[in-house]
Amino acid sequence: MTVNHTPARSQTASVALIRNWPVTFLSACFLPLLLALGFWQLDRAGEKAAILSVIDARLGAQPRKPADLETLQTFTPVRLMGFYTGELLYLDNRTRDGRAGYEVLQVFVSGGERWLVNRGWVPVGEDRSILPAVSWPLAAKWITGFLHPVDENGPAAAAVMEFEAGTGVEPESLRRIQALGADVLAAMNVDETGWTIRLSADSDTALRTGWQFVNSQPERHTGYAVQWFAMAAALCILWLIAATNIPAVLKKNNYKRGNGS
Incomplete structure (x- = not known):
């Protein structure tokens, strides 16, 4: 009777790809955090962009006397x-x-x-x-x-x-x-x-204005998001190098293909 051991060998090979479980565990903990921080900064960028859009719309309106306004609103x-x-x-x-x-x-x-x-x-x-x-x-x-x-x-x-x-x-x-x-x-x-x-800057009794409408621009938050995502990508690369045998397996496969075997 013939027994097929292929599944067992396949399972052993897949498990053997990870050689450092503590580093894998730490990477699995930090990766979601880095991604969450990146998406949070993107949300902040969207919020700031929406605020600036409202400000631009209000400041673009025709100036009126305060007495003619039904309600007083910022900007x-x-x-x-x-x-x-x-x-x-x-x-x-x-x-x-x-x-x-x-x-x-x-x-x-x-x-x-x-x-x-x-x-x-x-x-x-x-x-x-x-x-x-x-x-x-x-x-x-x-x-x-x-x-x-x-x-x-x-x-x-x-x-x-x-x-x-x-x-x-x-x-x-x-x-x-x-x-x-x-x-x-x-x-x-x-x-x-x-x-x-x-x-306003064009008012002839104005000094130096340079009003800051938001404490940080959307581009700044987008830059932060890129940094967090870059750190997440770097973490994945470091995990592949430090905690797995994948680079060695790929190198071995390339060597075999190069030798025609």
Whole structure:
């Protein structure tokens, strides 16, 4: 009677392809994690792209007076006629191109309503104890910008306002703040304590704007995803080399084919 041992030999050969089970186990644990991180970054890239698409659509609309808006929404373009008062806030620890500076916020009165307008960025001077001088027109002006919310649960105004001394101006008109919250706007007696207006770059009273709409661009997340997927591919290659006999088997098969056997 003839017994066929081919299945047993085939099973033994397949098992023998893996020679390092601890490395195989670790690779099996890390590979799904690396892939999950890669797909997570792709999802983040999609979310940021969707946000930027909404922002572009809103900013592309015709500017309107805030009084004509049914509801106030972030990035809604606005246009107001009015005048600046001498009430300034310097929002500290703001950077542009790696340089330290301030964002200058100033009260703007339009139609009897007081708004806090973020005019943009100015660099820190050589003497940090002296705030940089900022000029503004005394006559009525049109300003254009977009609505931007503030943190309703921000720090109390008394805790973040630091009045400057020895600057030649009244303390109430020149202030340095470390954070901007609703309580700060309430202390400035503005009408909308949950909103500021950020000036557009083409507004003639704007300083340096360079507004950052999202904390990171979609391309950055896509780059991270590529890195995670590359690490997953590298892990697979290392597993094949370090934990299996597959390279040796392939080399042996190629050698046999080269010798015609």
